[in-house]
Amino acid sequence: MDLCATESMEEPLIQPPCAVFRRYLKSRGLKFTAERASILDAVLSKPHVFEADQLLHEMRQAGRRVSRPTIYRTLKYLLGARIVREVLIDPKQTHYELSFGREPKGYLVCLKTNRIVEFEMSELDALRDRVCQEHGFEPVSHRFVVYGLSPQARQGEGSGTSTS
Numbered sequence: 001m002d003l004c005a006t007e008s009m010e011e012p013l014i015q016p017p018c019a020v021f022r023r024y025l026k027s028r029g030l031k032f033t034a035e036r037a038s039i040l041d042a043v044l045s046k047p048h049v050f051e052a053d054q055l056l057h058e059m060r061q062a063g064r065r066v067s068r069p070t071i072y073r074t075l076k077y078l079l080g081a082r083i084v085r086e087v088l089i090d091p092k093q094t095h096y097e098l099s100f101g102r103e104p105k106g107y108l109v110c111l112k113t114n115r116i117v118e119f120e121m122s123e124l125d126a127l128r129d130r131v132c133q134e135h136g137f138e139p140v141s142h143r144f145v146v147y148g149l150s151p152q153a154r155q156g157e158g159s160g161t162s163t164s
Contacts, residue, residue: 017044017083017100024081038064039074040083049087049095049107049116089116089145106144112153 021040022032042059043050056071075096078084085099089109095116097105106124108117124144132139 020100021078021081021083025077028077030077035066035070036074036077038066039071040078043075043078043084043096043098046098048118049089049097051093051095055096087145088143090114104142104144106146108146108148108150110150110153111147112149115150115152117150 018037018040021036025032025036038059039055042055042062042064046055052071052075053068055075056066056068059066059071075084079086079096083098083100084096087095087097087107089095089107104121104125105118106121108119109115121144128139128142131137
């Protein structure tokens with residue numbers, strides 16, 4: 001599904017990231033190419049945290065022709081445009097998530113199985129706002145990651161990365 005190809009106002013929630021990305025690229029003298037549009041479409045369809053190589057593999061399996069350098073460059077531009085954000089849950093591998101139009105999430109990361117569990121954090125948002133107000137700060141962003149052992153890891157089950 002090509003989420004960025006149409007200029008119709010029928011999909012107002014999907015169009016803004018495309019427009020933001022186009023403006024960001026144009027402001028840097030870069031073009032909104034078919035490859036970048038395809039990568040943006042793939043990112044917009046990601047419901048959970050992902051890695052660049054995972055995105056590359058999925059796009060190739062879907063029959064899209066895209067190179068590893070193009071994926072990494074485009075993710076850098078999407079970061080700059082604030083459409084995605086880095087999720088720092090693993091010191092060895094950068095993870096990304098769609099941030100445009102989404103509330104920040106918290107993460108539980110199993111140190112043994114590498115399982116990642118996303119959760120809503122409305123109580124933490126309230127705490128963030130209260131602490132910022134007490135100290136005169138205006139919040140721009142924040143991260144909340146808990147590292148531990150999942151029930152499966154404590155029971156000695158297999159390893160694998162998953163989100164739920």
